[in-house]
Amino acid sequence: MAEITTIIEQVKELQFELQKAEFNDEPTEPLQKSYTDLTDELAKQLEVELLNLLPKQLPLLTVNKSRLLLDEEAPQYLRELLENISLHDDSDETTLLKLDGAKSEHQGLLNLIGIWYIYHDQAEAAAGYFRELTDKTKTGLYSYNLAYALVMQKVFTPALEYLESSDDVDQALIEHNKAVIYDYLGRYAEANEHFQKAIEMAEEPETSLFNWGISTLSFDKTKEAQLILTRLEKLDNEYPGLQLHLGEISARLGDYQAAVLAFQNALQQEPDNLNILEDLATASLMADQFEEAINYFEKYLTYAKSVSIYNNLGAAYLKIQQYEQAVEAFEAALELQPQHKQSRNNLKIAKSYLA
Numbered sequence: 001m002a003e004i005t006t007i008i009e010q011v012k013e014l015q016f017e018l019q020k021a022e023f024n025d026e027p028t029e030p031l032q033k034s035y036t037d038l039t040d041e042l043a044k045q046l047e048v049e050l051l052n053l054l055p056k057q058l059p060l061l062t063v064n065k066s067r068l069l070l071d072e073e074a075p076q077y078l079r080e081l082l083e084n085i086s087l088h089d090d091s092d093e094t095t096l097l098k099l100d101g102a103k104s105e106h107q108g109l110l111n112l113i114g115i116w117y118i119y120h121d122q123a124e125a126a127a128g129y130f131r132e133l134t135d136k137t138k139t140g141l142y143s144y145n146l147a148y149a150l151v152m153q154k155v156f157t158p159a160l161e162y163l164e165s166s167d168d169v170d171q172a173l174i175e176h177n178k179a180v181i182y183d184y185l186g187r188y189a190e191a192n193e194h195f196q197k198a199i200e201m202a203e204e205p206e207t208s209l210f211n212w213g214i215s216t217l218s219f220d221k222t223k224e225a226q227l228i229l230t231r232l233e234k235l236d237n238e239y240p241g242l243q244l245h246l247g248e249i250s251a252r253l254g255d256y257q258a259a260v261l262a263f264q265n266a267l268q269q270e271p272d273n274l275n276i277l278e279d280l281a282t283a284s285l286m287a288d289q290f291e292e293a294i295n296y297f298e299k300y301l302t303y304a305k306s307v308s309i310y311n312n313l314g315a316a317y318l319k320i321q322q323y324e325q326a327v328e329a330f331e332a333a334l335e336l337q338p339q340h341k342q343s344r345n346n347l348k349i350a351k352s353y354l355a
Helices: 002-023 029-051 065-070 074-082 105-119 123-137 140-152 156-164 171-184 188-201 206-218 222-235 242-252 256-269 274-286 290-301 307-319 323-336 341-354
Strands: none
Touching: 074 105, 105 123, 105 140, 123 140, 140 156, 140 171, 156 171, 171 188, 171 206, 188 206, 206 222, 206 242, 222 242, 242 256, 242 274, 256 274, 274 290, 274 307, 290 307, 307 323, 307 341, 323 341
């Protein structure tokens, strides 16, 4: 596994290098070849690991779900495993294969095949697979995953019906997914109601709190969303995406000092995320933190060129009366986009101070 972990880290690094090259219009062919070679090697290593799992004694079988989901051939291997499991397996024996609420090894493997389709964005295949299982077995677990696959296809009304029949699945999950569907349908009151139910029922309500906050924000209820996400912050201030959205909310409410703090926290979590870096730079400019804004804009430009970044950099230099640097920034923006009206007007202003 150590070798696989190393390859995954190398793949992540290459993904970032490819993004940088694309941003800067640099050749990507050498990086793309290295990326393809690495992902091929990763697939081979995963296949070896998976084949090692094929059981001689089923009670000793352990399956790493994350590893299986990555493997392109996983459904085939899982079906091979199913051939070794009694179709009437209803024993109380506990194994690591009883995944995602499954009641038996057989049910766990059947479920994992469908989850593989979902993981690989094959929603139609997942829906067909789980619909067949649901019709045959009337099992709540399969109904629940069928509803999930239908939501992926934006087929909402049948999804709600299947959720209602998922009686042996964690009810907090059921309420959460009902809320998500009503959010998709633009029905704020129902979404709000079911998110609250999910939070009351859940032992760990963080995911429901986050999605409730984002849903509330999508209905332009900014202050309400802030209150919800602040509740989440008290439980887990490092929840993925939380600080970014708190920053966006603070900026929308005109509290740029708070926005800067939130974006700084978000950037600590994702130091290579250029979108967050841009948000932080812009919030710093709006908060009259001009030196900090300049530093952030300059850092962004070491990774990618952007008209808006050059223009905002020039605006920050104007604020601290460094007119020559402002002229350079506005001229750089116009080199990228000669008809950019704001940069052209700002350039005239900057040059007027040098006259």
